[in-house]
Amino acid sequence: MADLATYAFTGIGLFFFVAGTIGLLRFPDVFSRLHALTKADNLGLGFITLGVAFQVETWREIALLALIWALTLLAAGTVSQLVARVALREQNKR
Amino acid sequence: MTALSLFAVTGAVLIGIGFYGLIATRHFLRRVVAFNLIGSGLFLFFGATGARGGVTDPVPQALIITGIVVAFSASALGVGLVVARARLSGRAALPEEEDGA
Amino acid sequence: MTLAFNAALCALILAAALATILGRGIFRSIMFFIVYGLLMAVAWVRLDVVDVALAEAAIGAGLTGVLFLAAFGRLVREGAEAEPPRRINPPAAVACVGLTAALTWAWFSLPIPERPGPQLAEALPRAGVENPVTAVLLNFRAWDTLLESIVLLAALIGLWMLTREDDWRNRLGLPQHVRPGGVMSGFGRVLPPVGLLVGVYLAYVGADRPGGAFQGGTVLAAVGLVAAMTGLVRPPRISAPGWRAVLVAGPLVFLVAGLAGALLGTNFLTLPAPVAGGAIFVIEVALLLSVAVTLTFLVLGPPEGENRR
Numbered sequence: 001m002a003d004l005a006t007y008a009f010t011g012i013g014l015f016f017f018v019a020g021t022i023g024l025l026r027f028p029d030v031f032s033r034l035h036a037l038t039k040a041d042n043l044g045l046g047f048i049t050l051g052v053a054f055q056v057e058t059w060r061e062i063a064l065l066a067l068i069w070a071l072t073l074l075a076a077g078t079v080s081q082l083v084a085r086v087a088l089r090e091q092n093k094r
Numbered sequence: 095m096t097a098l099s100l101f102a103v104t105g106a107v108l109i110g111i112g113f114y115g116l117i118a119t120r121h122f123l124r125r126v127v128a129f130n131l132i133g134s135g136l137f138l139f140f141g142a143t144g145a146r147g148g149v150t151d152p153v154p155q156a157l158i159i160t161g162i163v164v165a166f167s168a169s170a171l172g173v174g175l176v177v178a179r180a181r182l183s184g185r186a187a188l189p190e191e192e193d194g195a
Numbered sequence: 196m197t198l199a200f201n202a203a204l205c206a207l208i209l210a211a212a213l214a215t216i217l218g219r220g221i222f223r224s225i226m227f228f229i230v231y232g233l234l235m236a237v238a239w240v241r242l243d244v245v246d247v248a249l250a251e252a253a254i255g256a257g258l259t260g261v262l263f264l265a266a267f268g269r270l271v272r273e274g275a276e277a278e279p280p281r282r283i284n285p286p287a288a289v290a291c292v293g294l295t296a297a298l299t300w301a302w303f304s305l306p307i308p309e310r311p312g313p314q315l316a317e318a319l320p321r322a323g324v325e326n327p328v329t330a331v332l333l334n335f336r337a338w339d340t341l342l343e344s345i346v347l348l349a350a351l352i353g354l355w356m357l358t359r360e361d362d363w364r365n366r367l368g369l370p371q372h373v374r375p376g377g378v379m380s381g382f383g384r385v386l387p388p389v390g391l392l393v394g395v396y397l398a399y400v401g402a403d404r405p406g407g408a409f410q411g412g413t414v415l416a417a418v419g420l421v422a423a424m425t426g427l428v429r430p431p432r433i434s435a436p437g438w439r440a441v442l443v444a445g446p447l448v449f450l451v452a453g454l455a456g457a458l459l460g461t462n463f464l465t466l467p468a469p470v471a472g473g474a475i476f477v478i479e480v481a482l483l484l485s486v487a488v489t490l491t492f493l494v495l496g497p498p499e500g501e502n503r504r
Contacts, residue, residue, distance in 0.1 A: 071389065078382040097201050101242060102302045104205040108212050110295030115216035118284035123221050123266055127228050131212055134235055134255060137247070139298060145242055146307050152315070152327035156336060159250045159328070160343045163409055163486075166254050166262075167350035170493040173266040174354040177496075180275035181359075190279050 002054040009051030016044030030087040034080045042073055102142035108135025120188040122176040126169055133165040201241060208234045221276055225263040232256025245405035246328045249397065253413035254490075261420060262494050269369070269496075323471025325403035332407065333475045337464045341453065344446045344482060347489045351442070355433055358497040366430045368495035373426035383425020390418035398483045402472075408479045412486030419491035430495055438488060445485025449478050 023036025049069045053062050112135055115128025137158045144154030180186040211231035215224050232255040239248035270276040315327065315335075322330035332340050373379050398411025422428045431438045452474050453464035461467050466474050 071386075074382065074385060078378055081378040097198065097241070099302065100198075100201050100205055101238060103299055104208060104238075106295045106298035106302065107209055109298060110291040111209070111212045111216055113294055114284075114287055114291040117290075118287040119216065119278075119281065121221055121278040123263065123270065124216070124224050124278070127215055127224055127263060130228065130255075130259060131215060131231070134232075134251070135212075137251075138235070138238065139302070141239070141242055141244060141247060143302075143305075145244070152331050153336070155244050155247050155328045156331035157339065158244075158247050159332065159407070159409055160339050162247075162250045162254050163343055164346050166259055166490070167347050167493060169259055170262055171350045171353045173262055174357050174496060177266055177269045177273075178357040180270050180273045184273065184275060186270050186273075186275040187277075187279050 005054045006051045009047045009054070011051075013044045013047030013049075013051060016040045016047060020044060031084060034084055038076050038080045042076055045069060045072055098142045098145055102139050105135045105137075105139030105142060108132075108138065111135070122179070122186045122188075123173070126172045126176065129172070130165060130169055133161065137161055204234065204238055204241065208238060217281075221267060221270075221278060225260065225267060228263065229256050229260035232260065246326075246407065246410070249405060249410040250413070253410055253417070257417060258413060258490060258494055265369075265494065265496065321468040321471065323466065323468070323473075323475050324401075326401060326405065326407070328405075329401050329407050329475070333478055334466050334471060337449070337453065337466075340482075341446065341449050341464065344449060344485060347486065347493075348442060348446060351489050351493055354493060355497055358433070362498045362500045364432060364434070365498040365500045366432055367492060367498050368423065368430050369499050371424055371426055373424075375426075379425050380427070383421055383427045386421050387418045387427065390414055390421070394418060394487070395483075398479060401479065402475065408482040409486055412483050413490060415483070415487035416490035416494070419487065420494055423491070423495060430492075433498060441484050441488045442492075443485070445478075445482040448481035452478055 017040065020036050020040025023040060024033050027033045027036055046069055049065050053065050056062060056065070109132050112128045112131030112133075115131060116125055119125060119128065140154055141158055144151045176186050208231060211227050211234060214227040215231060218224055218227055232251065235255060236248045236252035239245070239251055267276060315331075318335065319327060319330060322334045324330050324333070373383075394411045394414035394417075396411070397406040397414055398408050399406075401407030401411065419428075423430050452466070455474075456465050456467065457463040459467055
């Protein structure tokens with residue numbers, strides 16, 4: 001049962017990663033690429049974390065997994081803000 | 095091919111790639127990056143050697159950690175020199191070579 | 196399955212390395228180098244050497260990446276980021292293929308040694324710590340680690356010597372401009388507490404499990420950099436005496452411990468078994484602080500003033 005949940009959730013997570021990567025490669029400008037990247041990767045990592053959480057033994061490890069996900073969200077959100085700001089400045093310059 | 099051999103050969107190829115970057119590229123910052131590739135390729139080769147014979151030997155591990163820190167401090171100094179040179183001369187790359195020179 | 200994963204990982208590492216050397220533009224090269232460092236950390240986990248994986252992820256990918264990006268930014272300010280057109284250099288390529296072939300031949304022809312030697316297993320109970328890597332770093336081969344901490348200091352002094360005369364009294368690194376209340380300053384307030392905890396924990400568990408003063412110090416250095424870049428703290432000046440004291444504390448305590456070992460009847464840098472655990476703890480605390488501050492200053496770079504080109 002736990003294995004099944006792991007397969008299902010990591011599968012969904014991988015789907016989001018693939019979708020995000022395709023978006024990153026195919027979308028026309030920085031902003032839509034950022035949208036694809038952060039949306040898909042944060043959700044993808046979330047689902048993979050959820051899938052892995054079914055395999056661990058203790059609550060402590062689940063808390064660690066959640067912490068990793070939260071920190072990644074924080075970093076990804078900050079970075080995409082900064083990238084978007086630089087891109088906006090470049091656009092206005094032109 | 096065992097996993098260790100796989101990583102050792104990868105390390106050997108990385109050393110080759112890094113060495114090519116060090117001698118054949120012209121921008122100094124890329125050369126410092128290439129120097130780091132050689133370093134980590136060497137660490138991988140060495141680390142795989144240390145794991146031969148079943149148990150991982152802690153002595154190579156300790157030496158590799160020392161090596162990573164030393165490579166970083168060398169890179170910091172190298173990068174500082176590249177920036178200082180760019181400030182003095184306005185460039186950070188070797189000049190274009192004449193053909194046949 | 197395992198072999199397939201390892202092979203895919205090695206292929207990715209080699210692809211990232213090739214892109215680092217052959218990719219167009221220096222910025223791309225740096226990006227691929229960071230990716231390469233993270234993949235390398237995974238490779239170390241696969242080889243079951245977690246201590247090295249931590250060091251590689253923190254220093255190899257993290258700090259070195261920031262260092263290169265900061266240098267790239269400075270080169271852009273000087274207008275020196277452009278690369279002359281690149282051509283393939285056949286003799287160099289042949290030489291490098293030869294080098295790789297020679298190393299590969301060496302791997303397959305060298306005899307497989309019996310490891311680890313019996314001496315280490317015998318000596319480990321006397322080391323004062325459980326983690327064999329920490330035992331080697333801070334006790335059995337303390338000589339290397341002492342010199343390593345001095346190399347760090349020497350690199351920093353060398354970097355500071357590149358400071359221009361006018362900038363000597365300025366604060367370290369480039370002046371940072373951060374909008375108060377913006378995303379960046381918010382990030383700078385959320386991350387440092389977590390980073391401090393992780394860094395100290397890594398150094399603390401290093402005695403018994405993977406981790407140690409260098410890995411923990413790197414995480415603390417990352418915290419210092421985030422704090423400086425987000426405007427949470429202002430970097431000190433070179434002349435600040437307190438920070439200078441922290442820089443030399445690690446090597447100094449290490450050296451004093453080594454001399455004490457010599458005076459107590461064992462040899463220089465050989466810690467006597469009854470006090471080894473305590474001595475290693477004191478050395479690790481001093482090293483942790485010195486490594487963290489030295490690495491932060493190395494990445495911040497020499498002082499630079501405003502209004503340069």
